[in-house]
Amino acid sequence: MSGADAGPCIVLIGPMAAGKSSIGRRLASLLEVPFADLDDLVVERDGREIPDIFAADGEESFRALEARVLTEALRTHRGVLSLGGGAPMTASVQPLLRQAPVALLEIGPETAARRIGTGTGRPMLRGEDPLQRWTRLAEERTPTYRALARWRIDADRGSVTGLARRLADLIRTPAPTSSGKDRA
Numbered sequence: 001m002s003g004a005d006a007g008p009c010i011v012l013i014g015p016m017a018a019g020k021s022s023i024g025r026r027l028a029s030l031l032e033v034p035f036a037d038l039d040d041l042v043v044e045r046d047g048r049e050i051p052d053i054f055a056a057d058g059e060e061s062f063r064a065l066e067a068r069v070l071t072e073a074l075r076t077h078r079g080v081l082s083l084g085g086g087a088p089m090t091a092s093v094q095p096l097l098r099q100a101p102v103a104l105l106e107i108g109p110e111t112a113a114r115r116i117g118t119g120t121g122r123p124m125l126r127g128e129d130p131l132q133r134w135t136r137l138a139e140e141r142t143p144t145y146r147a148l149a150r151w152r153i154d155a156d157r158g159s160v161t162g163l164a165r166r167l168a169d170l171i172r173t174p175a176p177t178s179s180g181k182d183r184a
């Protein structure tokens with residue numbers, strides 16, 4: 001890492017269906033910066049859709065590919081970067097995310113229930129009650145999400161545009177740092 005001018009201006013993390021992709025895209029448009037979604041970058045790199053990668057190669061292989069693509073995006077992408085829900089759980093990317101401007105979008109199971117439906121297109125929700133699976137994954141992952149995040153947003157309330165505006169305000173306001181490097 002070579003400093004604040006390198007890498008994405010914000011990285012969105014959080015559980016499945018929190019709005020990372022939709023809000024990230026809107027935020028990039030508000031900020032007039034490029035948008036990248038890690039799932040799309042993975043599909044672009046691999047040539048197959050995410051459920052097909054899971055079905056053919058398994059989760060471990062997907063995570064290895066996801067981590068490689070994320071590592072590169074953290075170095076090269078200058079705009080808004082939205083991750084998939086499981087991406088921050090891979091140990092090798094966590095030191096990189098700790099250096100990045102990470103915002104966590106949080107939702108509860110009621111909001112997830114309205115959005116995930118039968119879990120179609122989300123291989124991690126397959127095989128049992130999708131909401132129960134969502135809840136278990138969210139519980140397992142939340143401590144890691146919170147440890148990595150510089151900002152936490154309650155994404156249960158507010159429109160995609162409203163939440164994108166809040167994030168835009170957050171990143172425009174220099175965060176107080178222990179080193180005092182943001183002092184005016």
Ligand SMILES: Nc1ncnc2c1ncn2[C@@H]1O[C@H](COP(=O)(O)OP(=O)(O)O)[C@@H](O)[C@H]1O
Nearest residue numbers: 015016017018019020021022023115158159160
């Ligand atoms: N704040 C919001 N209000 C209403 N619908 C939302 C909001 N955020 C996301 N959605 C909807 O929820 C679904 C999941 O959003 P998505 O951006 O794909 O989430 P993620 O990338 O976190 O999995 C999409 O249909 C999206 O339009």
Ligand SMILES: O=C(O)C1=C[C@@H](OP(=O)(O)O)[C@@H](O)[C@H](O)C1
Nearest residue numbers: 015016017084085086122123124
């Ligand atoms: O939580 C997960 O493990 C996953 C979340 C998905 O992205 P979204 O969080 O954008 O749905 C996608 O990366 C893949 O299906 C696995």
Ligand SMILES: [Mg+2]
Nearest residue numbers: 020021083084
């Ligand atoms: Mg997404």
